[in-house]
Amino acid sequence: MENNGIAVDCMGGDYAPEEIVKGCVLATDEYNLKVFLVGDEKGIKRIIDSSKVKNRHLLEIVPAEEVISMDEPPSNVLRKKNSSLYIAGKLVREGIADGLVSAGNTGAVLAVGKLIVGATEGIDRPAIAVALPNPKGKTVLIDVGANVDCKPKHLVEFAIIGHTYAEEMLGIKNPKIGLLSIGEEEGKGNELVKETYPLLKQTRLNFVGNAEGRDIYAGTFHVIVCDGFVGNIILKTSESLGMAVIQMIKEEVEKSFLAKIGAFLMLPAINRFKKKADFTEYGGIPLLGAKKPVIITHGKANAKAIKNAIRVASEFLHTHFNEKLVENVKKLAPAEARI
Amino acid sequence: MENNGIAVDCMGGDYAPEEIVKGCVLATDEYNLKVFLVGDEKGIKRIIDSSKVKNRHLLEIVPAEEVISMDEPPSNVLRKKNSSLYIAGKLVREGIADGLVSAGNTGAVLAVGKLIVGATEGIDRPAIAVALPNPKGKTVLIDVGANVDCKPKHLVEFAIIGHTYAEEMLGIKNPKIGLLSIGEEEGKGNELVKETYPLLKQTRLNFVGNAEGRDIYAGTFHVIVCDGFVGNIILKTSESLGMAVIQMIKEEVEKSFLAKIGAFLMLPAINRFKKKADFTEYGGIPLLGAKKPVIITHGKANAKAIKNAIRVASEFLHTHFNEKLVENVKKLAPAEARI
Numbered sequence: 001m002e003n004n005g006i007a008v009d010c011m012g013g014d015y016a017p018e019e020i021v022k023g024c025v026l027a028t029d030e031y032n033l034k035v036f037l038v039g040d041e042k043g044i045k046r047i048i049d050s051s052k053v054k055n056r057h058l059l060e061i062v063p064a065e066e067v068i069s070m071d072e073p074p075s076n077v078l079r080k081k082n083s084s085l086y087i088a089g090k091l092v093r094e095g096i097a098d099g100l101v102s103a104g105n106t107g108a109v110l111a112v113g114k115l116i117v118g119a120t121e122g123i124d125r126p127a128i129a130v131a132l133p134n135p136k137g138k139t140v141l142i143d144v145g146a147n148v149d150c151k152p153k154h155l156v157e158f159a160i161i162g163h164t165y166a167e168e169m170l171g172i173k174n175p176k177i178g179l180l181s182i183g184e185e186e187g188k189g190n191e192l193v194k195e196t197y198p199l200l201k202q203t204r205l206n207f208v209g210n211a212e213g214r215d216i217y218a219g220t221f222h223v224i225v226c227d228g229f230v231g232n233i234i235l236k237t238s239e240s241l242g243m244a245v246i247q248m249i250k251e252e253v254e255k256s257f258l259a260k261i262g263a264f265l266m267l268p269a270i271n272r273f274k275k276k277a278d279f280t281e282y283g284g285i286p287l288l289g290a291k292k293p294v295i296i297t298h299g300k301a302n303a304k305a306i307k308n309a310i311r312v313a314s315e316f317l318h319t320h321f322n323e324k325l326v327e328n329v330k331k332l333a334p335a336e337a338r339i
Numbered sequence: 340m341e342n343n344g345i346a347v348d349c350m351g352g353d354y355a356p357e358e359i360v361k362g363c364v365l366a367t368d369e370y371n372l373k374v375f376l377v378g379d380e381k382g383i384k385r386i387i388d389s390s391k392v393k394n395r396h397l398l399e400i401v402p403a404e405e406v407i408s409m410d411e412p413p414s415n416v417l418r419k420k421n422s423s424l425y426i427a428g429k430l431v432r433e434g435i436a437d438g439l440v441s442a443g444n445t446g447a448v449l450a451v452g453k454l455i456v457g458a459t460e461g462i463d464r465p466a467i468a469v470a471l472p473n474p475k476g477k478t479v480l481i482d483v484g485a486n487v488d489c490k491p492k493h494l495v496e497f498a499i500i501g502h503t504y505a506e507e508m509l510g511i512k513n514p515k516i517g518l519l520s521i522g523e524e525e526g527k528g529n530e531l532v533k534e535t536y537p538l539l540k541q542t543r544l545n546f547v548g549n550a551e552g553r554d555i556y557a558g559t560f561h562v563i564v565c566d567g568f569v570g571n572i573i574l575k576t577s578e579s580l581g582m583a584v585i586q587m588i589k590e591e592v593e594k595s596f597l598a599k600i601g602a603f604l605m606l607p608a609i610n611r612f613k614k615k616a617d618f619t620e621y622g623g624i625p626l627l628g629a630k631k632p633v634i635i636t637h638g639k640a641n642a643k644a645i646k647n648a649i650r651v652a653s654e655f656l657h658t659h660f661n662e663k664l665v666e667n668v669k670k671l672a673p674a675e676a677r678i
Binding site for chain 2: 107133134135145148149180181182183189190191193212213214215216217218226227228229230232233234235236237238239240241242243244245247248249251252253255256258259261262263264265266267268269270272
């Protein structure tokens, strides 16, 4: 059952299908994994044929005639049943594939994850988590975009999903959970946070209290919970700030010859840092709480990112993440917060 | 009326009263401005006497016996009528001083700003704006913490306040306004954003549409509007990310001798960048829409930050910010969004 392979939407993403197909080839070569390549049959075949392939028998093309474009309304995917994304989702739903990877229209991937693949037992709202790097390790931020308007019970779900993610995927035992707010004390925050706080206290989670924006990259919590609107904005702000800092330092360095030499000498250190912070190194973002792994990568995902996303999907299966999650919902949730 | 001087809460902030008083001295020396130093009379006098002071006649001590601590509930300030913060607010309310500067308990400063100093004509919710640096210039983010749970009409107010701030304080004519969301298209976002979008379209503001997290440091908008919960988290996340990046690069640099030399050669460029991005260079954050300038500085504000905050308060008076704001509310707001 767990060696069925991963379904990859080869038509989604800015560099589809080339980079996506190449990523599938890299994954089969490196991890000896079966991959279903869903999309334009001829195009996919041509890219495979022009690549160096070690494990050709692990690459199975599944034809799909339609494509969900990056900018069309996500709900379209539920009508476009011949789209590569829908068919990839159906392969998972029917148990033919064990997981889904797509670099396509994020909203559409989420819709397929929630409605075609479906939520796992005890979970109402699958969520997206991301493990952000900090000097001490990583902090899981959840939800970062799957659920825009949330109720307190959904944030409790995210906390349990985040706990499970930190334990199973990052090896952090009994992770410290924080609720994202704008002040440490109970009672600080917006209505959603104020109603969620007492519910989280009733769980058996290692709930420490409110976290603030400054905790996100400080390593003070292992898991930080927020609604998907706030989480998505944090994630995108972080990317933007990183780029702005590099750009502004670059402009200053350009003004001085010595600084240019300095920058050159620092390059290996900077590159090691970049590798630590590099999104593509970590693979895609999983939709946690879906019945089977659904991995959403950046729209600009290249072959390496796709390879890593396929690895992430496969790792999910090996950790039995969903079984642990179902167990944790029963074990950790307060009766009041149960769905 | 406008040369009455600025009231400074000398007892608020992590480095009060020393750094605060020294900041007042720097401001009177550099800008030839009158300052009311509110707080422990003896302590303040001792610090002034031990400083080099050019304009002693511009420093007026106003005694206050109580102190609002950094961690007490903000609402306390309304009962502690002998606190330095309350008395400083009263000096402004009564027209004795023209503006207020405090590095103290932010919630308490906000309460004094909203309730003692009071809101200006046509404004329901004074808000905090911050001008964030980016490679192209600055982007005003508003609100960053004064209003946690907001209605659509409040976000429209913030847009008009932000517009006025960009025009009057940053010299940006007809600034491009964005509504912070998680997708560009109208209809993307949470309920608050979806209801605010059509209201903003009805204004005479240069409303461009939704902004995303990645726009905040990209310079694509001049003003980005959000509720104070989201804005505060963005601000604090940004600080935390900046520190984490520096820390992680430092650790990588430590591993290599050449990289250390490189870092040394780059130092002047890095310092120029830091100066651009340095919070203290920009002075404090104004509570916009209050009847008179109320400037909230970081709790860790040093003398330089206080000096700059006093300058910012004084600049507000010279630009006639509030008069322009009252005008803009009448001119730009749609009838439906009027308070």
